[in-house]
Amino acid sequence: MKSLKENFQKAHIVIIGSGIIGKFNASELSELGFQITIIDSTQLQNSSNAALGLLMGNMYQKRRGRSWDLRKQSIELWPQWITLLKKFNYELNIEKPLIQLTTNDEKFKKLEKFIYENNDQNLQILKKDSIFIKYINKAFQTKNIKGMISFQDGRINALSLLQTLDKYLKHKKVNYLQGEIIKIRKSNGQWISTTRNNENIKSDMVILCNSLKAIDLIDSLSHNIKLKPVLGQAMEIEINDAEVDLLSLPKHFNINGKNIIPKSKNKLIIGSTDEFSTMPEENTFEKLTNFIDKKPNWLMQGKISKKWFGIRSRPDGEASPIMKNLEDGLIICTGFYKNGILLAPACSKWVAEKIKNYLN
Ligand SMILES: Cc1cc2nc3c(=O)[nH]c(=O)nc-3n(C[C@H](O)[C@H](O)[C@H](O)COP(=O)(O)OP(=O)(O)OC[C@H]3O[C@@H](n4cnc5c(N)ncnc54)[C@H](O)[C@@H]3O)c2cc1C
Structure with a gap:
């Protein structure tokens, strides 16, 4: 043999x-x-x-x-x-950490319980007094965002x-x-x-x-x-508000299930949606910005500079x-x-x- x-x-x-x-x-x-x-x-x-x-x-x-x-x-x-x-x-890297946020009190309690029960040093709760949360609340003009930070997760x-x-x-x-x-x-x-x-x-x-x-x-x-097709969508939005500096936000974070990646002072990427579909619909902007109840003006008035989608397969x-x-x-x-x-x-x-x- x-x-x-x-x-x-x-x-x-x-x-x-x-x-x-x-x-x-x-x-x-x-x-x-x-x-x-x-x-x-x-x-x-x-x-x-x-x-x-x-x-x-x-x-x-x-x-x-x-x-x-x-x-x-x-x-x-x-x-x-x-x-x-x-x-x-040589530039390929995983940029850490990753932040997951919610405006829902029940979901936040679950996050707290998860971190408490797992006692994982790489995870920490982010409350309202955290510097990250302060900047995010300020930019999104909200008061109720909170969540967790994971030092081992990130983005490539x-x-x-x-x-x-x-x-x-x-x-x-x-x-x-x-x-x-x-x-x-x-x-x-x-x-x-x-x-x-x-x-x-x-x-x-x-x-x-x-x-x-x-x-x-x-x-x-x-x-x-x-296998069923699942649509994932993302868009890059350009904003026009001298008061807002998107680079003051963390490099990547997730609010209520939407991933947000600031690209420059006035551009950010938001993705992605999950729908059993093979073609993007017209209301991409609405779907991808529905992660907070009351959108700040800079976001409402933002213009889509790029948008893209991908079809994934779900068993x-x-x-x-x-x-x-x-x-x-x-x-x-x-x-x-x-x-x-x-x-x-x-x-x-x-x-x-x-x-x-x-x-x-
Ligand atoms: C907008 C969006 C955001 C996402 N964000 C993330 C994220 O942040 N993190 C994460 O982990 N995942 C993310 N995903 C999910 C991730 O992209 C998918 O899980 C992953 O790309 C699946 O890879 P794949 O190789 O299975 O499929 P695909 O990338 O779709 O590749 C399948 C390939 O098969 C080829 N093919 C099909 N049929 C044939 C054939 N008969 N002969 C030859 N070639 C064929 C196609 O041309 C295609 O190139 C995201 C997806 C989308 C759409």
């Missing part, structure tokens, strides 16, 4: 989908010495390019179960990835991360193929992925990282997997994400409707372990 190392070097793995999940899987597996081909049709229009890059791991309030385990593992793995990827982009620039992974994958000689896979099948122990142009790509294994479209490639009779009838060994040599790693950026390191580690076991 061949050694594991020999198998690794010989095995050819096709990854379908080049969003953050496909790229992370390719990175993890190329580190192990496999031959990788990553195939995507239109990688610039995927949901990964739309992401705001907030990494909400440690502030997750359910400290048990699969979702927490994946977050916990990702929190541990991210610093290792940053060290590795910095060789390809998603676009910069994707570009850095591309550089890393090029360095690792990962093969990139532009094309849409319309069919996969197994023949004589090998997987054959067929492109729309009728090109056949042979491999020992296939990993489906192509979000919603993954279900088109699997046998629905053998695998009961359902229907099971927890997100879907990570399964479907058949010998066929793995699915998809259904990341939220937190795909955060969870990518832990999920690609899971895939790598399955592949090691398969080849062993």
